[in-house]
Structure formats: C-alpha cells, structure tokens
Amino acid sequence: MTQLSDSIEDSVISAILGGRLRPGTRLGEAKLAEVYGVSRTRVREAMMRLETRGIVHVSARRGWFVVEPSATEARAAFQARRVIETGMLRDLHTLPGDAVAHLRAHVEEEREALHSGHVGSRTCLLGDFHIHLAHAFGNAFLTDILRDLTARTTLVSMLYQSDQDAAASSDDHAGIVTLLADGDYAGAARLMDEHIRRVEDGLDLAAAPDPLAGLREILSPGAPA
C-alpha cells in the first residue's frame, strides 16, 4: 500500500526478473531496512506481501529467502502460465489499436539485447513480453497474476540451469505477434502453448536443484569446458 513498501516489493521482483537475485538468496530484514532507509516494520510488511505472492518465504528466526521452487512446483508454475496465457489468447476478440505496435517494438528490443549480449536485460525482456501481452489483453487481475508467475518461472530457469535458447524464444515471440497482427488468435494461442512447453522442456527438472550451485560457480577457477 504505502509508497515505500511498494518500491521494496517492486525492487525485489525486478531484481528477480533481471536475474540479479537468485533463488535461495537470503534477505535479512536489518540489511534491507538499511538499504532502503526504512525501519524493519516496513521491510517485514513488504516481505509478507511478497510471501503471499509466492516470491519469498520465511524460515522461522532464520530469515527471508527467495523461493526455490521444487520440480513439482516448477512444472505447476509453467502449467499455470500455459493455461492462463493460452486461455487469454483464445478468449481474445479484438486488441487495442496500438497493442501490436507496442509488442513489435518490444520484440525489437529483445533482438537488440540479444545481439548486445547483456544477459540480465535479455532475461528481463523475455519475461516482460508475456507481461506486456497480458497488459494488452486488458485484464488487470490476470496481468498481476502473470507477473508473479513469470517471476517464479524465471527463478525456476535459474535453478534448473535452463539451456534455453534465448534467440528461439524471441523468435517465438515474434511469431506470436505476427499471428496477433493477422487476427489469428487461435493460432497465437497454439504457438504460445508450444512456446511455453519448449521453455519448460529446456529445463532439467530431473536434476535435483543444487543448493550449492551459487557457491560452486563462484569457487570454480575457470569454466570447466
């Protein structure tokens, strides 16, 4: 509600979307309070809101942690996105006049980020596409739900070492926009279904998430070719 709490929440969410916050990262109340220049009370409020949104969880008297979705939760998150996003497209009759142009511009941004090689903004933009699409659909509830769900699937990708091809994703996005421009909403829904399945299939959900992944990466002297 309060301006500052919102900015803590948004700040955490966007750090996740941008890949700057990894699953399992500890978020100490005192530390955050200092960073944002507020008291612990406000931080706790923001954390509790994020908890009900499924972004962080609290371990009693140990601290707040960015969630680490299990394989089951990961599958459920992708399934939820598939259900909602394809359902949205199938329900579509018309799109606001400027929506296609906006989405096209977004895909163009993805392309640029892809070429420039900024991993952070690339990840962020690939997630943002879906949020923008939801926004174009014009249902605020679904947009909010998808934002949180997208944050979760981003965490899943980090956790299960997605080898997803960012270029392929961006191609899918471009394809979806083309179909939307043609008014072929059913086709867009089908492609969206395939797209999300592709991303999910790119994950190694069989591999138990390695709680030491972060440490390993830091400690490995060079990339083990």
Place this chain on the structure above:
Amino acid sequence: MTQLSDSIEDSVISAILGGRLRPGTRLGEAKLAEVYGVSRTRVREAMMRLETRGIVHVSARRGWFVVEPSATEARAAFQARRVIETGMLRDLHTLPGDAVAHLRAHVEEEREALHSGHVGSRTCLLGDFHIHLAHAFGNAFLTDILRDLTARTTLVSMLYQSDQDAAASSDDHAGIVTLLADGDYAGAARLMDEHIRRVEDGLDLAAAPDPLAGLREILSPGAPA
C-alpha cells in the same frame, strides 16, 4: 505463515464465501484483535495479506474494508475466472480416479442445500464447486488463484444484486461433471464458459453499486413488494 494469522485470513475468506461478510464492511483492527484474542500486529499482518490477495483494502487511518469491486473490476474478475477455468479444462488429459466421484458428491450436496433453503451454505457450496474442480486439476497455484477470484466474484454477486438462479447453476455444475466423467474435456470447457457467462449476465452491472444497500435493507420495515 503463522497458524493464527492463517486462521484470521481463512475466517474472513470463508465469511465472504458464505455471504456473512458483505462488500464494504469495515474490519477494525482493534475489534478483530479482540475477537481473535491476538494483538493488533497479527491482525494487521493478516489484513495486509488479504489486501495483496485483493480481498480487503485499507483506507488511510480509517480502517480496513471488504473490497467493493467496480463494474469494470467485476467484469475483469469474471473474465479471469472464465479464462483460467476453461483453460484448465482444455488442458486436461486425465483426472484422478476419485475426482469425478468427489465432484458428483459435491453437486449432490448443492442439491440438498438448494432444497433445504439455507442461502449461506448454498452460496458457499456453489463457489466451492469451482475450487474443488481446480483442486482435482491438481495445480496448487491455480487453485489458490481461483479461491481468491471466487471470493471476489461472490462479493460482486452481493454488490450487484445477482438474481442468478442457484438451481440453474447447480444444473450447469452437474452437466460439467457428466461431461468430465465421459472424458469430454472440451465439451466441459465449453459448458463452463457458458456457465460463467450466464452467472455474469445475471448481474446488473449497469446499476451503480448502492453504498447504502446494507443500511436500506436493515431499515426497510418489510420487503417493499
């Protein structure tokens, strides 16, 4: 998180689902604290969680209120339910063995409540059907989302004087279960779409919500035939 907070949240939600809490009702922190025998801190936590779930909202220094969805929000809530519930059914391949039996039993309960004339439990059961269906689908995220969305549409129905025929709704539910039993998931999805549209169409969304509805009802000596 905490047991007690959860029970405050659940208690408010179920009061809404059962029609005991009307939209616009004020929920004072002090009052709730006394009722639940906890301190204001816990009550505030629960309220803030309910706020991020879209069930209550806070008016600065005035108190917490059960949300009163605008006509736009009402439409969005129904649309969201339609998108998600039909999307779910369309995505369905198989159903757990006992799911159909459970749903059938639930519809039977609806029937009984219908005949016995308990308005509260009737409303509650009609909403619960959709939540049970989501549960059978087996996606915890979607179940949670639909629970909150159902609470919202229940509030909408109260606010916009739904003249929905409970018997017709229950018939729709029965029809959906029959189609599910036959494995005709696409047909179930179609019927669900019609069903939710029917409920939405039963609302008088054109009529501005009357902020005095509660008062009027209380003060009217008899039903103005």
Place this chain on the structure above:
DNA sequence: CGCACCAATCTTGTATACAAGACTGTTGAG
C-alpha cells in the same frame, strides 16, 4: 435556525523494545 469552526475521541501508521530461537565458534574430554 443554519452553518462554519473547533475540540475531543477514535483509528491506523510507524518505530522501538524485548523475548525466543537458531547458528557459530570455542573449549574440553576421550
């Protein structure tokens, strides 16, 4: 008699203090 202004009361907003539990590092026995 009507209306504007003001004081008293009530309610939430925020910070802070203290309690309770978890973790870490040390120390001492075997």
Place this chain on the structure above:
DNA sequence: CTCAACAGTCTTGTATACAAGATTGGTGCG
C-alpha cells in the same frame, strides 16, 4: 585428532507506545 557440549551472537517474532490523521459532536456566530 575428533566430536560433543556450551556460551555468545545474531535474527526474527510479538507486543506496546506514541504520532498523525479522520471523524464526530458541540458551540458560537451570523
């Protein structure tokens, strides 16, 4: 040298105190 027990430190959990604003009821002026 290894391991278990323990004390110290750190972190969250919860209550409470006080500040800030909103509402209500009263009062006096026009």
